[in-house]
Amino acid sequence: MSTTQKITEIENEIARTQKNKATNFHIGLLKAKLARLRQQLLDGVSKSSGGTGEGFDVTKVGDARVGFVGFPSVGKSTLLTKLTGQFSVAADYEFTTLTCVPGILRYQGAKIQMLDLPGIIEGAKDGKGRGKQVIAVVRTCNLVLIVLDATNPLTHKRLIEKELEGFGLRLNKQPANISISQKDKGGIIVINSVPLTHLDHETIVSICHEYRVINCSINFKTDATADEFIDALEGNRIYVPCIYVLNKIDQITMEELDLLSQCQHTCLISAKDNWNLDELVKMIWEYLNLIRIYTKPHGQAPDYSDPVVLKRNKATVADFCVRIHKQILDQLKYALVWGTSVKFNPQKVGKDHVLNDEDIVQLVKK
Incomplete structure (x- = not known):
């Protein structure tokens, strides 16, 4: 039986199974098996595309x-x-x-x-x-x-x-707030800071065993479902x-x-x-979720024609430096920033300062 046929068979069984507390364990185990089979197909995609994961010959350009x-x-x-x-x-x-x-x-x-x-x-x-x-x-x-x-x-x-x-x-x-730490011994330890209404200990252990995980510590900081727990175990979503x-x-x-x-x-x-x-x-x-950062060479006006574009959650002065050239970060002494991310203009900041949209940055080297 091919991987695709196995997937179809498990999907049909999940669809036939009535969902209630008594069947949570069985459905959770089926979903774990289904996820592992789909991962085999995903691995096939990467191999068929030459290991690039892109599938078509398209170079990634732009921001x-x-x-x-x-x-x-x-x-x-x-x-x-x-x-x-x-x-x-x-x-x-x-x-x-x-x-x-x-x-x-x-x-x-x-x-x-x-x-x-x-x-x-x-x-x-x-x-x-x-x-x-x-x-x-x-x-x-x-x-x-x-x-x-x-x-x-x-x-x-x-x-x-x-x-x-x-x-x-x-x-x-967003990924569920679940942390998994592998251990050498001690079995499977489940810690939950919130009540788990979708999973019980037996189901968690069975799903772990499906993934050949025998010793680990699992910390649930959210009321996760079986699908979210499987995604956390897979780690490649x-x-x-x-x-x-x-x-x-x-x-x-x-x-x-x-x-x-x-x-x-x-x-x-x-x-x-x-x-x-x-x-x-x-x-x-x-x-x-992009932001624009304008450069200001020393003694010159800001360059508004060609901003440095960064992800909002990855927009520190260090990220800004790396985007321009990797070596600049090693040479950085401090940065002068004009904009909404500082209390006064200009303000001297370090590499960990978080930038806002349309800030102006002048880099000062050592």
Whole structure:
């Protein structure tokens, strides 16, 4: 029996099993086995793509990478052309795009690489179509745009989420606060600072044994589910922000439009008619969580034309130095900063100072 057949068999058994306290142990064990089998498929993706994990020959450039995911003929190619000016073949028949087409969106001084990926089909995670290569590229992205046809969004949304989840992508989620420390002896020790309502000790131990983990200390700081615990054991999940782009809103009624606009993480557009593309670009910038830092050479005015773009959660003076050149950090004496991250302008700061959007930085060497 192939890995794909084993996965299907376990998925069917989970679907048949009634979910209650009495079956938590059995379902938890099945989910652990399912995760291990899916990991084997993930390993196959890395090998088939030459160990790069990208699946297509696309060099990562710019300050961030955004991948377009969707079923065939939902308008991904048209959207790429409108946002970046990069032509990607668009037509009314399926599978127009057969490889990954890159383009660059320039916004707020940042260069954002946009990737139009071939349309995926149901069963992509199990090897159908070019799904494995597509999802391998998605795992390298800083943001995912799931492009949906507004005339049939919810069914396609659930199917695509299932495919991406099956390959270890977690959309608009954060990892559960679980720490696991391997030990040489002592068995499995479970510590929880909050009540565990989804897991019991027997289930935790069984899932650990499925992963050949015999001795460890597990500290639950959140009421985790079996899926979240398995993700923590795997340790290779990709947590990525996602925007659901509902295209072709010119084909639906105002009542449907009002209903869809209430969904979270959603942007309604018509790529063909250029409707609401400005709002989509603003959302892309917000979800990428980027900030701009301007350089100021000694005795000169700040350079506002070419900012250094950093992730908001990785924006210290040290990160700023490394982004310019790795050797600068070793030569740094201190930095002068103008902006909202300091109490007065300019302020002398060290390498651990956290920068805010549109701060101005002058580096002083030793």
